[in-house]
Amino acid sequence: MPRTRLTAAQRREQLLDATKTIVLAGGFHAVSIEAVARGAGITRPIVYAHFDNLEGLLEALFDRESERALAQLGAIVTAEAPPDAPADALAVALRRYLEVAIADPQTWRLFLVPPEGAPPALREHVERARAVIVGQLAQAIAERDWLGRPSPDPELTARTLSALADEAVRLVLTDPARFAPERVLAHTRWLLAGLSGSS
Numbered sequence: 001m002p003r004t005r006l007t008a009a010q011r012r013e014q015l016l017d018a019t020k021t022i023v024l025a026g027g028f029h030a031v032s033i034e035a036v037a038r039g040a041g042i043t044r045p046i047v048y049a050h051f052d053n054l055e056g057l058l059e060a061l062f063d064r065e066s067e068r069a070l071a072q073l074g075a076i077v078t079a080e081a082p083p084d085a086p087a088d089a090l091a092v093a094l095r096r097y098l099e100v101a102i103a104d105p106q107t108w109r110l111f112l113v114p115p116e117g118a119p120p121a122l123r124e125h126v127e128r129a130r131a132v133i134v135g136q137l138a139q140a141i142a143e144r145d146w147l148g149r150p151s152p153d154p155e156l157t158a159r160t161l162s163a164l165a166d167e168a169v170r171l172v173l174t175d176p177a178r179f180a181p182e183r184v185l186a187h188t189r190w191l192l193a194g195l196s197g198s199s
Contacts, residue, residue, distance in 0.1 A: 012050050014040050016061050027116035062125040065107050072100040077136045091189050098181045101169045112170045134158045
């Protein structure tokens with residue numbers, strides 16, 4: 001039975017998926033055009049028909065994964081907070097962040113637990129994505145009394161909360177047996193209650 005011929009877009013996605021699998025399994029040092037071709041079950045010329053070089057292939061991978069991550073986080077950050085208990089929205093937001101990371105662990109591992117040999121381009125994508133999310137979060141904080149009182153510095157508050165959330169997700173992804181989502185969320189609620197002065 002003949003194989004179904006992939007469209008250019010489908011082939012591109014296949015190559016990006018193969019690259020991502022290699023990176024997460026063996027680090028960036030394991031990635032080469034030959035390795036990607038082998039992982040996708042095709043020849044090197046087919047890879048070169050879609051990407052001029054390895055650098056372009058990795059850049060395309062980072063672009064795709066950044067878009068995915070930003071779409072997932074953007075929906076969480078811009079969600080409407082309960083007016084009567086805005087601090088609870090922070091715990092809800094973290095729960096949703098954990099859910100999307102657990103549902104798509106490969107994407108989030110790439111950004112939060114970069115494999116060995118990560119190129120500068122990945123760090124640049126991470127910083128750009130973080131700047132977008134921190135900006136959205138700072139705006140949300142400026143518009144709402146998240147902890148029962150206005151933040152004197154929404155940008156700094158956003159950076160602090162973003163760092164805490166990233167670390168929580170990182171712990172769940174790397175050591176879920178020790179840092180189960182329920183444990184992380186319970187501690188977050190305790191911490192937020194203390195910050196807001198709630199009992």
